[in-house]
Structure formats: C-alpha cells, structure tokens
Amino acid sequence: MFGRAYEYIQKYRHLSCVSYQIKVIQSGKSTPTSRGIYLREATACQQSTEWAVQVEPKFHDDASKLEEMVPFEECIELHSSDDAVVRAPEFLLLTNNGRTFNIVVDPTHLGDGLHYYEVYGIDCKAPWRGPLFRIPITITKPKAVLNRPPLVSFSKMSFLPASFGTELDPSSFYVPFISHIERRYIDVPLGASWVEATMRTYGFDTSRRFYVDTVQICPLKRPIKWESVVTFSSPTAKSFAFPVVGGQTMELAIAQFWSSGMGSHETTVVDFEIVFHGIGVNRTEVVLDGSEAPIRIEAEALLASEKLAPAATLNKRVYAMGDCYPEYSKLPKGEYTLQLYLRHDDVQYLEKMKQLVLFLERNLEEKDVIPLNFFSEPDGPMMGNGTFKSSVLVPGKKKSFYISPPNKDKLPKSCSQGSVLVGALYLGKLSYAEGKNPQKNPVSYQISYVVPPSKVVIPLSLPVLWNVYLFLLHLIDEDKGKNSSSGRTKSIGERLEEEVRDAKIKVFGSLKQDTDDDRSEWKKLAQSLKFEYPKYTPLLAKILESLLSRSNTGGKIDHYEEVISAENEAVDSINRDELAKFFSLKSDPEDEDAEKIKKEMETSRDQLADALYQKGLALAEIESIKGEKAGGSDSQSDLFEENFKELAKWVDIKSSKYGTIYVLRERRWGRLGTALKVLNDMIHDDGEPPKKKLYELKLSLLDDIGWSHLSTYERQWMHVRFPPSLPLF
Template structure:
C-alpha cells in the first residue's frame, strides 16, 4: 500500500529565493517598484531571448532590448558584394539590388554541449545507416583477383568510421538593406532555398530572433557594423548568462513565484565569453562591452551592470619584478605581506639527517637571456609606475564607467573558498568601484533546490570566495542567495536548471539594486553608485557566527536599504566616494599576516574624497564639502584616532596594531567613520583590517596535531603556521568517527603580489571511520600557510575529527634548474628538513621551439573599437610559421604577456592556428596551459593579435618571440649521479637533430611517494643550435632543354641529369590526379617525351644487378661503401623512372580508353620486384602517384582511394579532397561523399577567419 502525502504544497519560493533578502515583502508593499524604468547590462555568456521568462517585462515591454557579441566569435566578413540574377525570393525588399555575402561555421556559434548533441544527431541520421550498407556488400564478394581492392575498400570505410569527425555545416549569410534597416538571411538549408529560411532585421531595431535550425534551437539575432562590412551573429556560448538574467529580471505573468528579483527591469545582453575558448572572457570582449555601455548611455540610461565572471589575477607591479628572496625591511609599512626573511640560525636537523646531498647531472647552468625581452619588461615596468594594484587598462575603464558615468557595477566574489584571500577579479579592482557579492544558502533553498533531508541554518556556501583582497580590501561587501532553479536557453531542451555559485548571488544583488533604483527614480530622488553601496552595506543583516571575510556586511535586506536611500538621499556625501590608501603600498585596507617576532605595527592611512563625474561638478559643491567624523573600532588590538575633519582634500593619520596578546587565528574588524551630525545612518566609510596570527611549528617533530575536533555541516576550522624554512611539502592525515564524511581541505600560501592559486591545494576529501585519509600539498618555507578544513555545507551529520599536519622537505639550492647541452655536467645541492631519503628523478616532457615572427602589421580597428569620445584602438597582428615532422600536441605561448588579462598593460592577446590550407586548427588567449592542440605532421602558421590604443606600445613588441611547446611522445629521463667522476663517464648525449631550442620537464628529489607527488621543480634543458640550412634549388624551364642536351653531351652516362630534367618536365607539385571527367586537351606528345627519357634510364640500369645487390646480406669488398652508394642511387632513379613511365602510360591509356594495358602491367611487375606497394611505409611520392594511376587504369577504385588518402594524409589539398569525393560517388558511397562535401569549406576555406 502506497503512503499518500499529506502536504502537497511545493516550496516554490525556495527555487528562486527572494524572501531571504526581503524582496517579496518589498514588492508586496511597493508593487510598481519592481525594476520598471531601469536597465541592467549583463556581461556574461549571452542571453537567450526565447528562454522562459525573458520575453516581456511586467509592463509588457521587450525584456532583452539589446544583444551584442563583444568577443568577435559571431563575426562574418561581408565585404563581398554581388548582384544576383535569380534565386532571390520575391518577398524580399531590396531597393539597391545588391547583396553582401559571407559564410559562417555553425559550430563557431554552438556551445560545447549543443555541439555534442548536434554531432550525435548528424551521425545517427546522415552517417550510420549509409555506412553500414556500404560496408555490408564488401564482406560477401569473393573474387580473389580483386581481394586487395576489396580489402582496401573495407579498410577505407572502417578507417573513416574510426576517424569520423563532424566539423559542422557552413552557412551562407546574405545581407542587404531593405531601405530602412539591415536584413540578413542565413541559408541553413545549405542548398540555396532562401524562401524557407528566416529573414532577420537588426535586433536593436526589430528585436527579432530565431532558432538557427529546428534541431539546435539556438536562438540568434544580428547586428551590422562598418556600413555592412561586418555581420555579427549573436547566440549564446553557454547557458550561464541566461540563468543569470532570469535570476535578475525574469518575468512569468502566469506564475509570479518564478519571477526574478526585478521582473520590471529591462536587460542588455553583452557577451564577453568567447565561444571559441569555451566561454572564457577576453580583453577584447571586455573593452567592447564597456564601450557599448558608454555608447548606450547616449540613447538609454544603463543603470546597473552585472558581471558574474572573473579569474584570479596577479599584481603586475611586482609580478614583472618578482624577487624570490624579497625581504620586507620595514614592519611599519607591511601591508598585505607575509614573506618572512630567512632566520640567521642553522636549521635544527636530527643526527641521522642527510644535511647536504650532492646530485650531479650531465649539464651545467646557463640561462638564456633575450635582450629584447629584457627591454620589453623594462618598458612594461615604466608603463606601470603610477597604476594601482592589479588592474591596468581594463580597470581604468571600469573606474570610468562607475565614477564618471554613474553606472552601478555588481560582480561575483568568486567560487575559490573557503581559504582567505581568494577573491576573483573584477571584484578586487583598485579603488573598489564594484559591489562584490558572496553566495549564501538558506534553509528554504536546501529543501526546494537541493532536496536535502533536513534544513540547516543559513550560511555562506563552503566554496564561496573569502576576502580580503590581495591589497587588504574587504573583498566581499554583502552576500545574497547563491543558487536558483530557473530558466536556461532553449538549446538545452530544458525549462529550467539548478545552478549555484557567486555567479547566482551577483544577479540577485543586481536585481535588488534595480528595485532600489526603480523606487527612487519613480520618487524622483537623486542617487549615485556610492550611496547605493552604503545603503546595502549599512542595512545588511550580519549573520552571527560567520566570519566577515565570508559575508562582508551580511545578507542584503531590501526594505531597509530602500528606506536608507529615501531617508539619506540629500546627505552631502551622496555623490562622494572616499578613497582609502593604507601604508606605503597605498592598499585598500590592512591585511597583516603577522610575524611572530614583531607585535607592534604602525600604518599611515590617507582618506581622499572624490566626487561622481568630478570634472563636471560645480566648484561651489567642492568648496562647501566638509564632514566631521567619529572614528570607532571595536577591536582591542587596534588603536586609531577618534575624530577626523574632512574637506575636499586628502587627510592622513596613523593607526597602530598590537598583536602581542593575540592567539593563533583570524581577526577581522573595521575602523568605522560616522558622520557626527547623523550617527544613525551608519558608517560613511570603513577601513577594513584583517590579521592573521600564525602558530609556531614544533621544531623537533615538525608536526601539529588536533584531536576530537567537532564538525557540523559547514563548520570551518582555520589554522595558520609559519612553515619551517627547509620544508617543501606537507602531509595532512585525517581520521573520523563518522561512517562517511565529506570535507573540503584548502591549503594556501599567499606569495607577495601573485594570485592565490600560485601555491594552493583545494580538494574535497572523503573521510570515514574505516581508514585514515591523507592529502599532500607543496609548501614554501618561511611563508605563512593557511590550512582550512571544512565539513561540506550539505554533508549532514556531526563528527569528531582527528587530524595532523606534518612538514617534510628536500630543498635544492636552485628552485629552477637550467642546463645547456654543450656544458656536460651540472651540480645541484640539496638539504633536508629532517633526514628525508632522496631518490632524484628527472623527466623531460616537452620540447620548446622559439618562433620569430615572419611578418607583423599594426592597423586601426573598426568603429566598435573606439573608446568614447575618440580613443582609437589598434591591433598588432604577428605571423609565426612552423613545421612538424610528426604528429604531436602543441601549445603556443607568448611568454611576455602570458597569464595576464585584467592586470595586463595590453588590452588583449588572441591567437589562431592554421594549416597550409587556412583551416583553423585551434585558438587560444593569454593562458597557454589551457589550450593544447593535437596536430598531424605538416606546415602551420599562427596569427596572433595584440591590441592597445597606443601604437607605440604595439611597436615595442612587434618582434616578440613565441614559444611553441610540444608534448614529447614519451618522457625523456636523464641520468643523475652522486659524484662528479661518475657523471664524467656517463653516456648521456644531447641529440642535435631536434628543431626545438630547449626541453622542459620536472625533477623530484624525494623517495617518499607523497614527496614525489607534491614536491617537484621545473627543469630546462637548452639544446645546441639546430638550425637547418635550406637548399637553393631552382628550375629554369626556358633553358632546361638546352641545358639538358649540353650536359648529356658532356656526361652521357650520368643518370642524375635525366632525373633532374624529368622534374622539369613533370614536376611533383604540378601532378594531377585521375578523374572520371573526359580530358579536353591532348597530352600524348608530352607524355611520350617523358616515356622516352625514362626508357633511356631504365635501359642503362641493370635491373638484375641491382636486385642481386639488394639481396646481399654482407659485402666484404674493400669499396663496399662506395658500391652501396652507387647501387642505392641507381635503385632510387630506376624506381623513379619506372613510376614516371607508368604514370605516363596510364594517362595515355585512360585518354585512349584502354590502350597500353600490357606495357602498364610490365612496368608494374618490374616495380613490385623492388617494393611492396601495399606497404604504406615504403611508398615514395613517385611510386604513390603510379599506384594511384595504376589502380585507376585498372578500375580498382578501392586501391585508388587507399593511395589517394595516403597522399592526402601526407599533404592535404583541396584538389585531392575533391577527387576523393568524386571517387566516393563512383563507389556509390553517397553518405561519405555528402559528408566530405559538407566538410570541404571548413577544411579548405578561402580566407583566414577574423579575430
């Protein structure tokens, strides 16, 4: 008997939570303040206007009012103008009568998930059945004489099945102006059936969109740039942006409980994720998005920006001048730093330790320096002198949008927690113009979204990033619900989906801001980004028991924030931001990772008021500005002034921090500045202070232990240690009394001026009572280590945990080892922490080739790339060429600018890798470790774009080298020795036949398995100069015959003369492949000429003598080497002439329909005495062409296909591919011919794709 539920009400309010922040009660009180009158720009992966809830606002207006793909992924070159004679539907209106044409690869627009689904459908419908039918007849044919031909057919079909790859369709794009607007038709029929294809106008004018095809359901729209020269197809590169938009502003008239936070708001979709990079944002897209926001301000008021994107960044000022031996000499200026200088005492090493072990390998230290690279780095340092921490060009524009144009920018804090200092960019921008939002999970969300068995107290998610920022800023200003089940794009074939992250918390906060502005705009009250942020922070609900770095000021409270704006909109600081700079580094706050030997710290602090759109503020307003503040801090360890008088000028004061009485742990507080005339409005500005007090590690055992520590869901335990100087790795051991527990272990060491992921380990570990769990991670001596152990927020149950952290170390005297092949022996010294056993191994894993640009061009970009009012952005396009002798995996790296995006002085870098046929093989950006491409042997080129609005900056790098990393087919181990004498007689020799300039890999020293896993060091092995001299052969066809006859008179028996002349008469690169189409011109005379010369050579060579020599196993004659060279030369020329003669005979036979059959057979029989044509490994190009023509002449089309495919594999060409399609049609392999025909435009495009 089934149990019938008694409660059938579903907690729909928890699917897209709004109660927690007071949105529901606010809208019930003010139903018209639902976001109407506001516009939110969403910088994300694109928004699907056809997704549920994104068609209309609560007023019936269009929800998504603008759509732009700022990445360039959807661009189509439409500079080709034609005047058609037929094929145009009569319903099309085109006064000019001319049309612009372009092509677009559909897969450029497809997200990865959609691409996989469409590929699967295509294979099922267009390949599988036809392929099965084509394979079946071959299994039953039994003509033994045709066995090779039949086997070839089956091998070909099986190989195509094995290597099946759908590159996707190429669609023609037809663009024209109907007299009022630009209109586009994308020919998805692929056969010119334009009448049945969708006609779309510019989205900004018509708000038209349509699915690309009924199969993919990818809604797209169009924009047009450069007076019709560029068509922009706008789709979505993932479902992320649509989900974000639904949280912020979705509207469901028939089910209001599904509404987003601000259902009355309108949305602008700005795609910053590049579909070619798997939706990674690029500098190009970010700059274009901000340009578009500034432009849109002219015709509409963009009020709010939401950016649920970001990565972790370095501080470039120190990043390009990094000193691994940095010692911070002045504690008084120590802000956001924890690097501890090495102790003067000798480390305490046990008696049985191996204090110094000498390891000698076969090379010596030699660092290659590039004068140009040094010059460029110095230039970059010059650029950076007066910049704030972390952000460069992109940050400048962000500040301009907020501080000049008054747009409120909301961003996700990141999902890199629970360790401190894990805030993502852009939330850590200098001057803090952005409202950074952490992710909170409520009890209702646990039940409705996550189907948990019980409710838990609301709290930030375990993974939500924690402050402070790298330079002491708060990091997280407020928090909001970080999960929702709501709309996703139609291409997913889903109504809604659960997503969680600070990406979901940020649009919730952005929606709240829209509600606030909707109210104040309707009440005609003034506002600014600064008072809105103060309203959110000063009215947030601080969650008890949760650290400040996780929640900032707390959970947003909608109604209180609105009341704040109404009550204090007339205060004089409404349009003023207060720039806080602490210490000599001018940081946003104080982040002190305290040294154990120093307890008193003094910091200078400066406060400077800045007015919104300061250049246009009346002088009287600046003159009259004056505020008197009371400064308070609840922390006993902070000593600060009590009062501050501030006018329109920078004021400075000092604060003192005393850590002498603090125990191990985290301490967070604020110095709050209250307006003495209105204390109740809360702090006008805050100075964030974060202190880390570490624990000493027992020097005798180097182990710290904890017993019976109680963990409940989302319990977080933080531990801080000064890592012993010689330690290089640590091992965490966990034991639980719980049957099954899920814990997050996050270890992190903040390296000065580098992002948090440089030295971190973030793992989810299953800990049970049945066995101990272990986790190892690298550490760096003398830096403070944070180890966080957290029971995952959704892991129910309570447990007691025992855990310990042990430090171990084997420290080399060179953190990075560089060897040169010419120097033979290299010595490395290592020291151990506590006598660890060593067992060093070196593995070289990659080769690196240094490519110099073959050409470089600087040019101005389009109107999309002009920063208002008139700052033109330029591009530098560099071209690099390289050759691969075999299949391998490559990863390009512009090392000078790598691993920098937001913090880079240059706006963007983007590279496209092509083969010789202009087929795009792959692309990438500033992060080389993310992009590796598997390539076949052949010639390739890389086109790399770097952008900047100053041409002279681009000129500085127009000769920048590119590193081409190639993964070795197998690792190369290197020998290591304990003594110099052993190394001296070692047999390792560097190979000089590699095009690479150096090899890279890793060296490990530990014998311990955990040490091998966690503690390894980079090694660079520089090869000798491997430059290859190119031959300077040339053919002068006009004088060839005269030269040939003259040489024959002088050297009548010299076979190479005939061979050279044959190359002139019948060059390899101009050889044609057989066709079923009738030959239109007579070629018999030319072919007979080739045959006559070949006959002369064949008759002059004794075939039997050559065969007899080839059969000889050992030749003991004194001149055996000379004889061998002569015989090898004769054999090669003999085979070449047989092949050339055979080809000529076959071509004559085909043109004369069957003649020369016996002669062809005779030549073939002579050839097969020397080689087996079925063995692809021994086929030369001459023999391969003869095999192709021999198969064609004998109508053995399976063999024909086999040989042509071999030719195409070695050197792909458009001609060969078309012939293969022709042969497939002859074999009735219709499915294969259609598939290859469909792939032809992708494999052999007419032009390079735009950046």
C-alpha cells in the same frame, strides 16, 4: 519595515548627501594605499603597528560649493570593536577637505587563527544614522612551527554529513545544509621548499569526498595555490606533496563536498599532519651551454636530514625561438604558414616590431626523453667513474655533485644547432615515494641545454680551394689501380672520386628548370653525367626526381614520355634478379657487413619501386590525355598492366605510399566502388595531411559513378580544405 525606512528618509532629508572615501596606509610608508588593514604574515603579528586613516567626504557632482561644501562639518565619535587590539581616537571633526587620524593595531596577544575587527564612526549629533563609515581590520595569525623536524598536526576536525535544513516557508523548497570549512594558518619555516601531508579519516560509514586547498600570497608574485579532491570510500589515510615558500603564511582549507555522506548520520573525523622539507641549492636554474664540462651543484638541507636523490630529464620542450604567451597545438606532419598580426595607432611602433623573434616550443615524445647523469667528481663525465646516486643531507652541511651534459648521439634528430632543451631537476626524495614508479618531488629547478654545432666549418678562399682540388687530383692519379682486385677497403682515390660524384649529383639536383633555357642546360648536364657515370642508379633517380618536380608542364604528352624514358633507365640500372635473391634470404643482424649490404639493397628496392610507381602514374596520365580506356589501346594497356604487376612484386600496392596506382588500376577496369574505398582509406589513414590530388581523384570517381549529390558536397568542401588564398587577417 517600509514605514521605518520612510521615517529614516524623512529625518535624513535635511542632512548633506555625501559618501565617505577611506584610504589607509601604514605610518612611515608611502605605498600601498588600501581600503582596510590586512595583517597576514607572522612578522606583522609580532609587534604593534600604527596606521594613518584618511576620511574624505565625497559630494555629488552638482553640489554647490557655497551652500553645501563650505559649511559642511560633522563631529564623529570613533568606536573600536576591541580596544585591546585596535586603539583609535575618541572623536574626529570632519570638514569638506577631509581629515586624517591614526589607529594602532596590536596583535601580539592574539591566538592562532583568523580575527576580524572594525573601527567605525558615529555622528555625535545624529547617532540614529548608524555607522557613517567602517574600517575593516583582518588579522590571520599563523601557527609557528618550532619543533624539529618541522611538523604540525590538526586533530579531530569534525565534518557533519550532508543533510537538509528547515523549510523556509510552507510553499517553498528545502535548502541543503552546506558543510563548514576548516581553515588553518601556518607559518612556513624558512628553508622549506615542499610539504608532505597526510590526511587520516575515521568515524564514518559511507563514502566521503573532501576538497583540500592551500594558498600562499607572495609579494609581487602570483599566489602559490595547490588544490586536490580526495574521496574516502572507507576510513583510511592518504598522502600529498606540494611546493611551498619558506617564510610566508600558508592558508590550509579543508571542506567536505556538500552532498558527501547523504543519508548517513555519522560524523567524519579528520586528522591532518604536515611535515615540512627543504633542500637549498646554489643554482635555481641550470644551463648546460653545449660544452663537455659538467655543472657543479651545491645542495644543503636547512630544516632536517633529507635524502638527496637528484634526477633530471630534458623532456619538457624544445625551442629555438619562442614568444611570451605560448599555446600548444597538435599539428600533423606537413608545411605551415604562421602569420602574426599586430595593430597600433602609431606606425613607428609597428616599424620597430618588424624584426620580432618568434619562439616555437615543442614537447618531446617519451622516446626522446634524455635522462642526465650525476657524478661526485668533476672528471666523472670524462673518466666514467664516481657516479652520484643518492646521499643523506645533514642540516647545515652542503653536498656537491656534478651534472653531465647529454651525449650527442642521444639528442633528438629534430634538434638543430642553437635549439634549447628544457627540463627539470628534482633533488629531494619523498618519504612515501617507493616502488617502480615513485612520485616525483613537487619542487623542481629548471635545467636547459643549448645544442652545440655538430661540425665546425672553416671557410676557405678560392686560391686555397683550387690548391686543394689539385692535390686531390694528384692523390687520385697515384692511387688508381691500387686495391682494385679484391673487396678490401677503398683507396683514398676511390673515396675521393665517390665524394666528387656525389657532390656533382647534389648540385645537379638543386638546379632550377623554370625557363626553356634552364631546361636546355639541365638536359645537357644530365646527358654529360649519364655518360660519365653510366647506369648509376642514384643519378638516374635524381634525374627522375627533377623531371617530376617540373612546374607548368601543362599535361604535355612529351613530358610524360620523357618521364617514362627516365624511369625505364632507372629500372634497367637495377639488377632485379640479384635483388630478389637477396630478399629471399634472411641476413644476420649481428654481422655489420651484412647489415650494410642490406641497407644498400633496401635503398635499391625503394628506388626501383619509386621508378615503377611514377612510370605507372605517367602511363595513366598519357591515357587520360589521349582519352583511352582500359580496352581502348592494347599496347598502352599492356604497358600499364606489366608495370603494375612488376610493382606488386616489390611493395604493398595498397599502402598509402603506392595506393594511388592501385586506385587508377581499379578505375581502368571499371571497379569504381573498390577504387573509391581504397582512396578513402588513403585519405583518412595517411599520417600526413591529405593532398589535394587525392581529393581531386575522389571527385572524378564520384562523377564516374554518377553520385552528383556527393560530388557537389565534396566540391563545396574543397574551398574549406584547400582555400585559394590565406584568410583575411
């Protein structure tokens, strides 16, 4: 072998060292240019086509123009592997600037399947050189589906079991026998949108595993690919459904797994049947714009009778903003900072990108899925009649139905104005999809719904607002004293007074307390509101909330004492005896008035529990500042214990919401192990991201116990859990 190679090199040393670049383009077209010819679709196989082939010699970079390129000339004899299919000229005179010739490909008389041919060039003066270049020609002629309903089947495809081949050499290893692949090419009928396939196997005795793969190549689109892995433990039949595009060739590949049937001598026989289905609609994308009007959909069966059973759900995603490459990440409840980093060598392009819109997509939970309703008449959504469930589509006849927008009360609470609910619309019903949970049609159409504004706010000028205010005061004066002796419906004046009171409290809660002047003004307003609405629990709870939200308190005892005073006022405003009596009895869930009272009582209980909880934390902070222990001050200890026992009457003190007070109590009494256990449960079991205060409390507990190695470990992790700044971008 090496001697023959050496002889070839010796003969070749006097010839020009060139390579041959081949460019092929169909006659009459300017693009695209390819290296060979590939005919895949049925339309390309129904007539002969002419192709222009350009052959250009490529010299090495250091080649001399006068000595090598100018005198270059080769007489090439062209050969075709099958003159009946591919016709080419006999000879080609090739010079340094290249030459173009035409070939004709006639696939009209070929049978279905894969065909391969070549046109190659031989040097007339040195035929021993072999083919100088080759032009590959691949033809996949699909099988036409002419019967109705459109059905195609491939019977008795044999697959041998896995075995081992012959030994390569005495000292080598055995090579496993790889099962062959059965390929079929089908011309998908126009109007088909999905396929229902059935695969039957028989003739084997052990479990067999198969790969089933389909591919359609569509112009200017990604290939439509579907694949499945199927295991047959015994001779049986299995069904599949997958989407297709009409008018494009579909390649079907069936292969047995290489180790399938190991040790068996039985051959597996496969029958594969394909039935094409299709329902055409006048809208490929349905957008519900937020109005109450339904959307009209026209459906038509183009191939055979189909059962029209529309089903649509808005359960894919919710997005109010988004980007072009979404990637899903599961985030626990909390606040996050999203950073976007763009780089470019031209600052002007970056300046244009400062106002980019960010799209956020979120999957809805199963409980938030919104099924849509269908009607046969346009007034069906308003009148509530004419529900459309299913119908049989006759080929060539259209059927119309209307999609009703979802009810406002079924929208997820997290959907704000302008959000878009995106889902899928399924039309056809699979022939084998029966039972409680039938398989959905593989073909769907996108449907979206724009969440409309819940209320229309009309801006008013200042004079108009002043007149409205005077009118409201007039109504209050007229209705005072009316309906006050009984528990009847509140008068207009009473309702307006409550609205004004709630508005004042809302504005009061939004005031800032960054400076001393702000705190002074806030304190005056708080005293004024307490005088105007004495012992009103929501107001006292808002005052307590504002005190707790203050920043830069510096651990001052005066601040915590002010907090305790506000908590005492909030606790005293609640009738605990009445609250206890109410929760000792069960209320009637069908009584609307009783449910309303229950909701108010639960709110009062939560406000009482929050006040007691914050009071306990404030007492513990005062003890920590003064350096007092559990037995250091009887009065302070008694206050903490009394508050703790009162809180335990109303809530579960070991829950994640109130567990901190339980940890502090166990720590005060020296039960550090119990405190650490409860704290760890709070950190790991809480649905929200762990707070920094919990980890700081854990560090202090570890220091009190004396576990310095664990304390050092946790302190190092604090830099990872709670970094002082954002990471470098």
